Amino acid sequence: MRLHLVDGTYELFRAHFSKRPDRQGPDGRDVKATVGLVSSLLGLLSDEDEAVSHIAVAFDNPIESWRNERFPGYKDGSGVDPVLLAQFDDVERAVAALGVVVWSMDHHEADDAMATAAVRWADAVEQVRILTPDKDLGQVVAGEQIVQVDRSRDKYYDEAGVVARLGVRPPSVPDYLALVGDTADGIPGLPGFGAKGAAAVLTRYPHLEDIPELGMHWDVDVRGATRLAATLAERRGDALLYRELATLDRDVPLGEDLDDLAWRGVPRDRFHAWCDDLGADTLRDRPQRWA
Secondary structure (H helix, E strand, O other), X not given: OEEEEEEHHHHXXXXXXXXXXXXXXXXXXXXXXXXXXXXXXXXXXOOOOOOOOEEEEEEEOOXXXXXXXXXXXXXXXXXXXXXXXXXXXXXXXXXXXXOOEEEEEOOOOHHHHHHHHHHHHHHHOOEEEEEOXXXXXXXXXXXXXXXXXXXXXXXXXXXXXXXXXXXXXXXXXXXXXXXXXXXXXOEOOOOOOOHHHHHHHHHHOOOHHHOOOOHHHXXXXXXXXXXXXXXXXXXXXXXXXXXXXXXXXXXXXXXXXXXXXXXXXXXXXXXXXXXXXXXXXXXXXXXXXXX
């Protein structure tokens, strides 16, 4: 038994910017991203190697969250193609038409929901598979019990994979992102801290509080240690804020229990009604398992 947690917002953006031809519904509205995401999920649900038994898809709807209240520069919906934003509600209905649980996040983010579910049910399933390339989800990866999968690049990150990717163990991922920044989320990081240097420091001192204030006391070979230590000392408040932003909430109030996430197949009538609504005739016979 596996639990698949899908980053719906990422998948929607990926479908929108894919090379698929533009697509309009019967009423003329753009549905390319929505149909593309549903097609991708149908591929996942029929993948024998993935062996989906329990699944949920999380969305940021709206993109803004409590983090925007803490830091004005955090990611928001400005600059997002209005054509894409207009599909946020539609895509949730589309995923529900597949018989899949949808988590629509407003105050929290989709990443928080996935982190909560991963930690909450890790011991109850054979494996939790978090389907997103986002670096911040690396913080909840645990051994091979909770892993991260990037389907678009065919990448798999267990705990050793996170270390190979970022240079730090999962518990240090928020500290790492605080230092180097995360452009996808609007976290600027601290000047001078590159990926390699930050990883070296955090390998020796796992959290910001553990790092000696003076570079001369750093027991690690990092170029410009004195300068970096001074930057961290001067901007420690910023670093702590950035870490707060990068730290995923593992206690989001999800309404379902694990049994509710069991996928029992696509409800035929509901799915066909959705296909008719969006003119997605090519998907009508794609499901390989009906409820």
